[in-house]
Amino acid sequence: MPERIYNFSPGPATLPYEVLQEASRDVLNFRDKGIGILEISHRSKEFSEVIQEAEADLRELMDIPDDYYVLFLQGGASTQFAMVPMNLLMPDKKGAYLNTGTWAKKAIKEAKTIAKVQVAYSSEDSSFDHVPTDDQYDVDEDAEYLYFVSNNTIYGTQFHKFPEKGKMLVSDMSSDILSRRFDIRPFGLIFAGAQKNMGPAGVTVVIVRKDLVNRAPENLSTMFKYKTHAEKGSMFNTPPCFSIYCVGRVLKWLKAKGGVDAIEKINREKAKILYDAIDNSDFYKGHARPDSRSFMNVTFNLPTPELEKKFVEEAEKEGLSGLKGHRSIGGIRASIYNAFPVKGVEELVEFMKEFERKNG
């Protein structure tokens, strides 16, 4: 293994090295077939097995009931911002949204061009430093769903208790899918770009209750209907084969690790190490309110922007990479998804202590 840096990037993010080794081998020669994984036909027996196993493993890991489809689509979460209301609200139904950050805002903006929208709550006035509890908002009775972003990558907040309001839930789980156990039943639809907890960029997983795919208006473009992809097992057209293959490998890795319960324990441990370091210091200050703190993206500030810049630069030299906060809030962000090793978090904490000693 070449010397690996610790990659705190918010996504595309670090992947298990075992998965990279498998991919590196399979790109040249897949299952000893004399053909690489990038070159095999999506209609081949080999690729059918790849996509079917990925689906089966995701179902097992997340305990997805049979009355939900699992789809592997393209276009990222940004495409889902439109597809969700197109399929579930068109032509004139209403969706309720919780505005807890940039990605929620974008979803709201998109939905407004397509259907009716109720913004049931917004934490924008306090720099999106928290997510709401159910007693803080109401959902209109005629809203078809309540949409929320389970983890807000940019601000470092996360729902630790999911909403229990509205007819059904819809969630963008791009940055914390598979990081913890939860019950899918209250959800009509969940989507997630792969490039944080599931694999490389290029594929979006959509988990949708089967009855919902029939709601789309007939004249909606074929590719934007969930039904199209549901009926063809995500193979209506050529899927993003390699990204799906990688997701499959990551799911196998997660199963070998002990599954979602095991990784949740590790995720809590990693987050605690970092938040403890922040809380035990007057030099570092967490952005998110403690009750809304994300276990995936830990955001904090230093006394000045100059010190933050220096922190990022010096960390980079120590092999602690990608710590610069999102341009919209600045500061520091450590993204510690499933595949991020505990040791990297420990090294960051050591670096933080050392940096504070020198600059505090």
Place this chain on the structure above:
Amino acid sequence: MPERIYNFSPGPATLPYEVLQEASRDVLNFRDKGIGILEISHRSKEFSEVIQEAEADLRELMDIPDDYYVLFLQGGASTQFAMVPMNLLMPDKKGAYLNTGTWAKKAIKEAKTIAKVQVAYSSEDSSFDHVPTDDQYDVDEDAEYLYFVSNNTIYGTQFHKFPEKGKMLVSDMSSDILSRRFDIRPFGLIFAGAQKNMGPAGVTVVIVRKDLVNRAPENLSTMFKYKTHAEKGSMFNTPPCFSIYCVGRVLKWLKAKGGVDAIEKINREKAKILYDAIDNSDFYKGHARPDSRSFMNVTFNLPTPELEKKFVEEAEKEGLSGLKGHRSIGGIRASIYNAFPVKGVEELVEFMKEFERKNG
């Protein structure tokens, strides 16, 4: 190098082995940064260079003028079937289409749900065995563009002379982009899924005249507007990074080969070897009319479906893979894109002769 089969698959298709070797290395450690190409942030300096170089190399290879955008999108050609009329025809303009096969038909069907459509020509009555010449059809004066599929993968036909009718051309070049030199100026828009001549599945290249991206209606969803992607250099949201990286490597390979002129010569040579073998035999019968024959997908029949089945099975055993014709027309299809080696074509011809001798 492990023993490689000859992969005649129509796409995802064979890639240059040198590209696979580079990808195999870079998946583990990209540019010695201690981080794999699948893991690097799309906002990093490294990835910016990857996408910018890919664009520059494509512009150089295809001689794309400055007044065209080059976009790297997701969703495949099937998404373009909707995006083209959404961006260029909405709400009530007309597009003219040449119906020369399955992919043209799908594009027509999609466009009809979005705008007005003139089907100016159809070769469906003769099993799509040819493409038209300009004297065989008229384009309505109020049609904004004339849409055609430059190469019909399934039927093995290809336009050897592009149409010179209509206000501007729009073309699906998924299966023959970069296979030959042509002048882009008459085109308003060209799109191509990467998985035949450019790389693996998961990215679609769109080349669009700059003025055209402003035609889209304001309320079109953000992700479906070319303008969104044009303004952000294909980085409005997380792009399919690895597929774009691979396209970049394939473009470097093509440049090293001598570019489009050099590969066109090789493509003509490969096609001639195969068509000569067909023409010099009474056993094999080409599907496409000689003047419409594709240099990318060579389609032919044997005397009976049983013999065709036997042919495919025995070829497979000899390491000549993926020769089964598309289910809609049956028979044999040999896809011989840019990266397919001359030697593989020669071996197929040897096999054909041998098979005829034994079964003829």
